[in-house]
Amino acid sequence: MLPKISILSALxxxxxxxxxxxxxxxxxxxxxxxxxxxxxxFDVFLSTSLWAIEHxxxxxxxxxxxxxxxxxxxxxxxxxxxxxxxLILVFLIFYLIIFFLFLSxxxxxxxxxxxxxxxxxxxxxxxxxxxxxxxNSEASATFFSPIFLIVIALLLYISxxxxxxxxxxxxxxxxxxxxxxINHISNILTNLIFSAAFFLNRSQHKNPSTxxxxxxxxxxxxx
Amino acid sequence: MLFLQALTTDxxxxxxxxxxxxxxxxxxxxxxxxxxxxxxKVIRYQQQLQQLEQDQQKxxxxxxxxxxxxxxxxxxxxxxxxxxxxxxxxxxxxxxxxVNLDKxxxxxxxxxxxxxxxxxxxxxxxxxxxxMPPTLKNxxxxxxxxxxxxxxxxxxxxxxxxxxxxxxxxxKPENELxxxxxxxxxxxxxxxxSNASFIHLTQNSSGQRFFIRLHHDGRGLTQxxxxxxxxxxxxLGLKNIQSRLKVLQGxxxxxxxMSQTYYKVTxxxxxxxxxxxxxxxx
Numbered sequence: 001m002l003p004k005i006s007i008l009s010a011l012x013x014x015x016x017x018x019x020x021x022x023x024x025x026x027x028x029x030x031x032x033x034x035x036x037x038x039x040x041x042f043d044v045f046l047s048t049s050l051w052a053i054e055h056x057x058x059x060x061x062x063x064x065x066x067x068x069x070x071x072x073x074x075x076x077x078x079x080x081x082x083x084x085x086x087l088i089l090v091f092l093i094f095y096l097i098i099f100f101l102f103l104s105x106x107x108x109x110x111x112x113x114x115x116x117x118x119x120x121x122x123x124x125x126x127x128x129x130x131x132x133x134x135x136n137s138e139a140s141a142t143f144f145s146p147i148f149l150i151v152i153a154l155l156l157y158i159s160x161x162x163x164x165x166x167x168x169x170x171x172x173x174x175x176x177x178x179x180x181x182i183n184h185i186s187n188i189l190t191n192l193i194f195s196a197a198f199f200l201n202r203s204q205h206k207n208p209s210t211x212x213x214x215x216x217x218x219x220x221x222x223x
Numbered sequence: 224m225l226f227l228q229a230l231t232t233d234x235x236x237x238x239x240x241x242x243x244x245x246x247x248x249x250x251x252x253x254x255x256x257x258x259x260x261x262x263x264k265v266i267r268y269q270q271q272l273q274q275l276e277q278d279q280q281k282x283x284x285x286x287x288x289x290x291x292x293x294x295x296x297x298x299x300x301x302x303x304x305x306x307x308x309x310x311x312x313x314x315x316x317x318x319x320x321x322v323n324l325d326k327x328x329x330x331x332x333x334x335x336x337x338x339x340x341x342x343x344x345x346x347x348x349x350x351x352x353x354x355m356p357p358t359l360k361n362x363x364x365x366x367x368x369x370x371x372x373x374x375x376x377x378x379x380x381x382x383x384x385x386x387x388x389x390x391x392x393x394x395k396p397e398n399e400l401x402x403x404x405x406x407x408x409x410x411x412x413x414x415x416x417s418n419a420s421f422i423h424l425t426q427n428s429s430g431q432r433f434f435i436r437l438h439h440d441g442r443g444l445t446q447x448x449x450x451x452x453x454x455x456x457x458x459l460g461l462k463n464i465q466s467r468l469k470v471l472q473g474x475x476x477x478x479x480x481m482s483q484t485y486y487k488v489t490x491x492x493x494x495x496x497x498x499x500x501x502x503x504x505x
Contacts, residue, residue, distance in 0.1 A: 130258050134265075152255055159251040163243030167236055175236075182244060 006184035007047065010040035013194035020202030028147055029201060031074040032194060038066055039187075057110050064111070065099050068092075068118050071154065075125040078147050084128055091121045110176075112169035119162045126155040146197035153193035160186040282454070283469070286462030298350060305346050313339040356403070364399040365390050368406060368424060375422070381414065385424035394433070394494075401467045402435065402490070405475075408460045409437055409488055417441025417486070428494075435490040443486025444477040 017025070017033045025033075042063045046052045052059050069092070076088045095118060102111055129151050164182050171179060316336035320329045359367035365387040375383040393399065406424070413419055419441025427434045444452075452458035453465055468475055473492040480487050 127254070130254070134258065134261055155251050155255070156248070159247035160244055162247055163240050166243070167240055170236060179240060182240075 002181055002184045003047070006187045007040065007043040009188045009191040010036050010043065013191055013198055014040065016195045016198040016202075021198050025201060026077075026147075028074055028077045028150070029198065031070055031077060032150055032197075035067065035070045035074070036191070036194060038063070038070065042066075061099075061103070061111050061114065064115055064118060065096075068095055068099075068121075071122055072125075074150075075122075075129065078151075079125070079129055079132060081132060084125075084132070088125065091125075095121065110168045112166055115165035115168070116162065119158045119165055122154060122158050123162070126151050126158070146201040149193055149197035149200060153190045153197070156193070157186045157190040160189075279454075282456075283462055283466040286459050287466050289459060290463050298354075301346070301350050306343055309339050309343045309346065313343070355400070359399060359403050360396070363390075363393045364403055365426070367399075367403055371407065371410065372422070372424065375410065375414070381419065382421040383410075383423075384421075385426075387426040389428040390426055398471055398492075401471055402492075405464050405467050405490060406435065406437070408464050412460060413437075413439050413441060413443075417443055431494045433492040433494050437488040438480070438485045440485055443479070443488075445479060446477045449475070449477045 013036045014033065017029070017036070021029055021033070042059065046056060046059055072088055072092050072095075076085055079085065079088070095114075098114060098117060102114055133148070161183050164179055168176065168179075313336040316332040316339070319332040323329065323332075356367050356370070358370045368385050368387075372383040372385045375381055394402070410422060413422055417439055419439040421438075421440055423438045425436045425438075427436070449461060452461050464475065468490070471492055473490060476487075476489045476491070478487050478489075479485070
């Protein structure tokens with residue numbers, strides 16, 4: 001039951017985005033929308049395709065690289081500091097190298113190292129985002145922005161699944177089934193916060209007076 | 224989580240997972256709470272700053288309106304008390320011509336009326352000059368300031384001198400007027416409150432920066448006094464200086480000389496701002 005709810009929960013932000021945000025969204029929100037679609041399609045594929053069920057870990061690893069690319073791009077869009085942007089590119093290259101090293105080893109199992117590295121990178125980027133937002137003199141807008149909610153959602157998802165990913169390769173099939181509920185719960189929570197962010201974006205565009213000086217969803221560089 | 228812990232075959236793995244996940248979540252929630260509180264604090268601080276700025280703007284605006292009203296009252300009083308009676312007297316003299324047909328008396332009354340009309344013209348000219356000094360309009364800030372200082376010196380009450388070191392290129396006329404008004408206000412304050420025996424004004428430029436310095440040996444203001452008076456309800460003239468400088472995006476500094484003998488007032492402007500200001504800013 002929980003896995004099905006987890007898969008279907010991705011539909012809520014997708015529908016909310018299509019209803020409220022498709023016309024007036026920044027690039028950052030579009031990236032998260034694409035991420036939600038990709039996540040939903042991969043989950044559906046994993047639960048319906050026989051080939052995918054046989055090669056679950058390979059599909060996961062492929063999704064891991066797609067997820068990493070999309071979220072890296074999201075942070076690249078929302079963080080304006082040049083040095084951090086260069087750091088993001090370095091992270092991406094580093095991650096791709098590790099990914100291809102593991103791919104060439106032909107191991108068909110859950111890749112704990114790859115996922116853990118990805119989680120740590122996103123954890124760092126989320127913290128950097130918060131520090132930069134707090135340093136910003138017009139930071140009052142951050143607190144009310146959809147981007148802020150999205151980063152919170154990602155931070156919660158990453159922190160709740162980090163240890164699961166680290167020990168996942170050491171778990172048996174049965175243990176994996178038991179513990180994977182953490183991932184499902186985190187996934188549902190993340191999708192709900194994404195939905196709230198999309199809804200907030202809509203209400204801010206409907207009533208601009210609720211916004212403060214700077215709209216973090218529409219910064220000049222965020223094209 | 225406890226349920227999962229009970230199910231696992233390896234207790235070490237489950238405890239790592241349990242405590243690790245709980246720890247990470249606690250840290251994350253702590254971070255989010257901290258950021259939320261920090262943001263609230265920042266917002267409150269920004270609102271306070273905004274409020275302060277609004278109050279300051281309001282004070283400056285009120286000062287400017289009050290000054291304008293005072294100026295109008297002064298002009299009205301000059302016209303009503305001086306020009307009005309003079310013209311009425313001239314009218315009486317001219318009326319006399321209808322009553323008294325004696326040629327000699329008529330000539331005398333016309334002559335008297337002419338004298339009075341000349342006086343009235345001079346009076347109106349004086350009022351007009353106090354509104355916009357012709358020297359400033361025709362010959363610029365340097366001449367107008369020199370003229371003003373010569374008049375002060377000529378009165379014998381104080382030794383006043385001015386020197387412009389680098390004023391080959393004139394500022395925009397409207398900005399010259401603003402600076403002249405600021406200098407007038409400062410000089411008035413020195414004359415009224417400082418008990419000084421001399422005032423000396425110098426003008427200098429450094430790159431795009433334009434400086435005017437006033438020295439005097441009386442009782443003056445320091446920057447702290449100026450800021451304090453700027454926030455209080457008194458010191459209308461100083462607030463007026465502030466609002467005029469705001470138009471020019473200039474700065475003013477009040478300080479005591481290193482020797483502790485003189486007071487120094489420095490007005491600093493940017494010539495770039497001068498060229499950027501639209502015509503008719505005043």
